[in-house]
Amino acid sequence: MLAQGALDAGCRFFAGYPITPASEIYEVMMRELPARNGLALSAPDEISSLCYCVGASLRGLKAMTATSGPGWALMIETVQYALMTETPVVIALVQRLGPSTGGATQGAQGDVWLAEFSTSGGYTLPVFSPSSAAECYELIQHAFNWSERLRTPVVLLSDKEVGMTTEAADDEALAKPPQIERTPVRAKAAFAAYAFNTPEEVPEFAAVGGDVKVTVTGSAHDQQGRLRKNAPEVIEVLLHLQRKIEAHAEEMALVRSDLDPNARHLLISYGVTARASRQAVRILKSKGFPISFLQIQTLFPIPRQWLDWGTAGVETVFVAEENLTGQYRAALAPCLEGKQVFGINKIGSLISPSEIVRAVRGVTA
Amino acid sequence: MAEHPYLSPDAQLPYCRGCGHALVVRHLSRALERLQLPPRSLVLTTDIGCVGLADSLFPYLHTVHTTHGRSTAFATGMALAESVLESEGLKPVVLIGDGGAMIGLLHLVHAAQLNVDITVLVHNNFLFGMTGGQHSALTPLNWVTATTPEGNWTPALDLLALLRAAHASFLARQFATDKDLDTVIADAIAFPGFSLVEVLELCTAYGTRWNRPTGTSLQDIVTRQGYRLGQMEAERERPPFRELYRRELESAPRRSPEATMPRLATRAQLAEELHLVVAGTAGERVQSAAALFCRAALAAGLYTTQKNDNPVTQGTGFSLAEICLSSQTIEYTGMESPDVVLVVSQDGWKELQSNGTLARCRAATLLLLDSELAVSPPAGRVLRLPLRQEATPKGAALAALAAWLSSACILPSEAWDAVLASLAPDRRAQAAETLRIGHQLGERGGAPAR
Numbered sequence: 001m002l003a004q005g006a007l008d009a010g011c012r013f014f015a016g017y018p019i020t021p022a023s024e025i026y027e028v029m030m031r032e033l034p035a036r037n038g039l040a041l042s043a044p045d046e047i048s049s050l051c052y053c054v055g056a057s058l059r060g061l062k063a064m065t066a067t068s069g070p071g072w073a074l075m076i077e078t079v080q081y082a083l084m085t086e087t088p089v090v091i092a093l094v095q096r097l098g099p100s101t102g103g104a105t106q107g108a109q110g111d112v113w114l115a116e117f118s119t120s121g122g123y124t125l126p127v128f129s130p131s132s133a134a135e136c137y138e139l140i141q142h143a144f145n146w147s148e149r150l151r152t153p154v155v156l157l158s159d160k161e162v163g164m165t166t167e168a169a170d171d172e173a174l175a176k177p178p179q180i181e182r183t184p185v186r187a188k189a190a191f192a193a194y195a196f197n198t199p200e201e202v203p204e205f206a207a208v209g210g211d212v213k214v215t216v217t218g219s220a221h222d223q224q225g226r227l228r229k230n231a232p233e234v235i236e237v238l239l240h241l242q243r244k245i246e247a248h249a250e251e252m253a254l255v256r257s258d259l260d261p262n263a264r265h266l267l268i269s270y271g272v273t274a275r276a277s278r279q280a281v282r283i284l285k286s287k288g289f290p291i292s293f294l295q296i297q298t299l300f301p302i303p304r305q306w307l308d309w310g311t312a313g314v315e316t317v318f319v320a321e322e323n324l325t326g327q328y329r330a331a332l333a334p335c336l337e338g339k340q341v342f343g344i345n346k347i348g349s350l351i352s353p354s355e356i357v358r359a360v361r362g363v364t365a
Numbered sequence: 366m367a368e369h370p371y372l373s374p375d376a377q378l379p380y381c382r383g384c385g386h387a388l389v390v391r392h393l394s395r396a397l398e399r400l401q402l403p404p405r406s407l408v409l410t411t412d413i414g415c416v417g418l419a420d421s422l423f424p425y426l427h428t429v430h431t432t433h434g435r436s437t438a439f440a441t442g443m444a445l446a447e448s449v450l451e452s453e454g455l456k457p458v459v460l461i462g463d464g465g466a467m468i469g470l471l472h473l474v475h476a477a478q479l480n481v482d483i484t485v486l487v488h489n490n491f492l493f494g495m496t497g498g499q500h501s502a503l504t505p506l507n508w509v510t511a512t513t514p515e516g517n518w519t520p521a522l523d524l525l526a527l528l529r530a531a532h533a534s535f536l537a538r539q540f541a542t543d544k545d546l547d548t549v550i551a552d553a554i555a556f557p558g559f560s561l562v563e564v565l566e567l568c569t570a571y572g573t574r575w576n577r578p579t580g581t582s583l584q585d586i587v588t589r590q591g592y593r594l595g596q597m598e599a600e601r602e603r604p605p606f607r608e609l610y611r612r613e614l615e616s617a618p619r620r621s622p623e624a625t626m627p628r629l630a631t632r633a634q635l636a637e638e639l640h641l642v643v644a645g646t647a648g649e650r651v652q653s654a655a656a657l658f659c660r661a662a663l664a665a666g667l668y669t670t671q672k673n674d675n676p677v678t679q680g681t682g683f684s685l686a687e688i689c690l691s692s693q694t695i696e697y698t699g700m701e702s703p704d705v706v707l708v709v710s711q712d713g714w715k716e717l718q719s720n721g722t723l724a725r726c727r728a729a730t731l732l733l734l735d736s737e738l739a740v741s742p743p744a745g746r747v748l749r750l751p752l753r754q755e756a757t758p759k760g761a762a763l764a765a766l767a768a769w770l771s772s773a774c775i776l777p778s779e780a781w782d783a784v785l786a787s788l789a790p791d792r793r794a795q796a797a798e799t800l801r802i803g804h805q806l807g808e809r810g811g812a813p814a815r
Contacts, residue, residue: 013446020677034614039449044475048438051472055442058429061449063442081432104677165698166656167670168663208408208427208443209455215420217430226421227430275696350699 001169002092002130002158003028005137006064009144010179011090012038013063015052017045017071020104021160022094025066046071050078050091057087058216060207062144066092069111070101076118079153081218083123083241086151086194086203088182090143095159097347107161108347109271112327115155116300121238124245126252127155127300131274133167138175139254139297145180146252150244151202157299159322161272161350188212193225199240200247245301253303256295259310260285263292265364266310269320270296270328273351277320280356291360299328307335316363320344320356370404370425371397379418383573385541385566386488390419392541393458393486396551408443408457412436412465414495416488419460427455434469436461437476437485444481448607458554459485463503464493466524473524477533477559481606484553485561487524490568491586498571505586509575521590524563525597534605535560536597540583542566549596558605626664626787631777633665635692639775641705642722644685644713645762647675651709654763655686657796660787661780662690670698674716683716690775702726705769706745707733709752709761714740733769735761750806760799767803768810 003025006014014033016026026040033040038061043049046067053063067075072093082089095111097103115127126146128139140156147154185191185206193215194203203223206212215225222233256274258281269277274295281293294310296303311317317339319329326343333341344351344359372394380386397407404425411417413433420428431439440457447455466473466487476483492510493499500510500517503524507516525536535556539546541564553560565583567573576582587594604612645651652673659669670689676682687703689695702725708714714734717723723743726732730745735752756764770776781800785793 012449013442015442015445034617037449039445039610041445044471047435048441048472048475051435051438052442052445055439055444056446057442058439059443059446059450059455061446077432078435081435105674161672161698165670165672166659167695167698168659168668208429209405209447211405213405213425214427214429216428217420218432219430272698275698279696350697352699352701353697354701 001133002136002140005140009141010062011064013056013061014040015043015049015065017043017049019068019071021096021164022066022068025092046074050075053089054082054087057089058208064090068094068096069098080119082153084218085216088147088151089153090147092156094163107159109322115157123242124301125155127157129157129270129299131271134169141177148182149180159272185212192223194223196240199243202244249301250305252298253306254297255303255306258293260292263290265291265316266314267318268294273320273322276351276353279353283357304335316340318342318344322351372422376422381570383569386415388541389488389564392546393550395547399551406454410436410440410457410459412461414462416460416462434465437469437472440483441476441481444483457483461487463489463501467502474531477528477531479606480534480558480603482557487563489563490566490572494568532600534558534600534603536599538563538594540565626783629664629779633667633776638691640700640703641688642703643707643762644717645709646712647680647682647684650759651684651762652686655688657784658766661776661784664783665776665780668695670695683712703730705731707765709735709765733765748810750810756799756802763799764803767800768807771804771807
């Protein structure tokens with residue numbers, strides 16, 4: 001479904017390297033892309049995979065690769081290059097149990113930090129997290145759209161349990177957001193590869209190989225793409241890379257909410273654990289327990305507005321995620337000040353609805 | 366076209382006095398003049414190091430300044446995209462040093478294998494210049510560098526010999542001082558596939574300072590290393606990537622679209638979610654039987670999820686599938702306690718013991734086991750059927766599902782018909798027979814209704 005969504009989002013280039021649990025995406029793209037006037041290719045490693053994608057994107061094609069934690073570790077250099085050169089590219093990161101090669105066929109939500117906090121300078125990478133096949137289909141399209149619109153790398157953070165579980169989805173109910181393309185260059189004569197008037201603005205795009213001269217660089221540069229040291233414009237460009245993301249944070253926010261104005265407790269979850277969480281909330285509510293629920297689909301930038309709404313009037317907040325230390329809970333901490341915050345965490349297998357119910361009741365008894 | 370569309374004649378070259386890089390960019394510019402290529406049809410893709418300073422010297426070309434060693438990979442990506450765009454408009458020319466060639470060796474090897482239409486100019490000055498003259502994989506034996514002050518003791522890599530083994534189609538090795546370097550570079554750029562020219566030169570900041578070369582030093586290095594100069598024998602007749610890919614697409618068999626499965630008028634109804642586990646041996650069609658069952662359930666309007674598990678080796682040991690069935694959307698796809706457990710081999714049984722599934726069975730759990738299994742089940746109602754014997758080991762899992770369904774009455778019989786109709790004829794006949802055997806076994810064995 002993820003691959004299908006990518007195709008429907010207009011993806012025309014895929015380079016991949018086998019890794020469980022992401023190999024199925026690679027296989028589908030190898031099978032389907034050629035028939036859609038695209039190109040899918042086996043790369044000799046994950047570094048090459050992402051470099052090929054970035055090269056293809058510079059030439060003007062929508063491009064994607066898919067990997068898991070160990071492959072992502074190799075891609076981080078090139079993710080930063082894409083961020084710095086404002087090159088759209090989408091990476092599907094299908095998590096498995098880590099660290100290192102970990103458990104190839106075991107699920108986990110342990111790569112939240114690894115995905116988000118992987119750039120020198122701590123820039124915000126947009127990260128979307130689906131909990132089902134249907135959400136994979138929908139969110140990968142949003143990932144492409146935001147990547148193109150903001151000219152930045154975007155991560156679709158899935159996991160083994162979502163990626164390798166076969167499940168039924170209603171065709172009619174599948175979301176098909178309209179395709180968004182990168183803004184092409186208008187005033188060709190005055191073109192600068194990284195031009196903006198205000199820091200939030202996204203530069204117009206000209207493909208390498210077109211009739212407008214393009215200067216691309218991963219080094220600190222001015223709006224023309226010239227290497228400059230100690231120039232104020234270089235710092236402005238660096239600020240712009242973050243500001244263009246932050247300025248669209250609320251617009252990017254995707255959340256499935258079940259908010260009760262009388263709730264005294266809030267459960268937050270994402271990815272596969274959101275499914276058990278929703279079921280747990282149903283059980284708790286059926287017994288009159290005053291709880292609200294937020295399934296966060298846009299993990300980063302953090303959907304602050306939604307967190308404000310969700311935490312209003314609430315005393316305790318629970319964050320359920322399948323990792324050891326509560327990675328997203330830690331990232332949310334500044335938004336949860338003044339609340340009692342509890343993590344519901346586990347590794348090695350899915351967190352079940354009854355475990356969530358027990359944890360919530362244990363704290364609130 | 367501008368009067369000087371390539372290297373501008375009054376360009377201030379940023380290199381040290383006497384550096385070979387200056388010769389390479391001048392020869393590159395002359396090569397482009399010779400070819401009269403439109404500037405916008407070229408993309409100079411530069412690596413990290415002093416070679417990366419060339420971008421601004423060519424104001425009319427597209428330039429992409431990349432990360433260390435990856436210049437070849439980014440150039441390959443652009444060339445690959447070019448072959449889908451079907452406009453033979455863009456030629457990447459990669460400028461890379463000896464350090465970059467080694468850290469990005471894999472990219473050079475793969476570009477050669479693919480025979481993508483790029484040209485790589487390796488500026489081999491035998492060390493890392495920009496960072497202080499450290500030893501590289503291409504440093505000659507006994508050569509003094511910042512990190513081999515007593516002389517290098519590891520033999521230098523013969524890049525061209527290595528790429529020859531990777532089926533490179535155009536390879537040459539020249540001195541930066543060669544008068545005909547521009548001709549060789551022009552030939553490389555005009556070549557419609559992977560081409561690489563290794564240019565031997567000296568770093569005046571470090572190489573000459575520490576090694577006190579004479580007029581014949583470069584030639585001595587070549588002789589000592591056993592290097593060959595000039596164009597090397599290479600696979601020049603190999604078709605370029607664009608051609609290889611087009612041929613591959615044309616020869617690929619056309620796939621017929623998958624038969625669609627109609628939704629049945631008769632809808633199955635489940636009062637509550639049902640959890641099944643099917644366990645057996647890898648290679649005995651356990652997971653594919655579960656998939657057929659899920660498709661039947663889907664045809665009958667149920668929601669299903671299926672999670673498979675097997676050892677990383679895929680073809681040995683256990684194989685199992687966990688299935689959830691529901692009339693509503695399924696949230697939690699795990700299984701707190703199974704309702705039905707079908708086990709058709711010892712491998713399957715052992716895995717269910719070790720992963721805790723058997724311990725989670727309740728008194729109401731139905732265990733349908735192959736008769737040959739010498740096991741003592743925990744809690745649950747047990748039914749033993751000769752599945753492997755009657756339906757063969759490869760049909761046992763599907764027969765077990767059919768046997769259970771014969772009394773559980775969860776799916777209308779049309780659901781299986783719909784699945785069978787969607788299968789290829791040979792597989793259809795086999796599956797139909799297995800289902801018939803399973804159904805009979807179920808009726809005979811009197812599986813307890815749920």
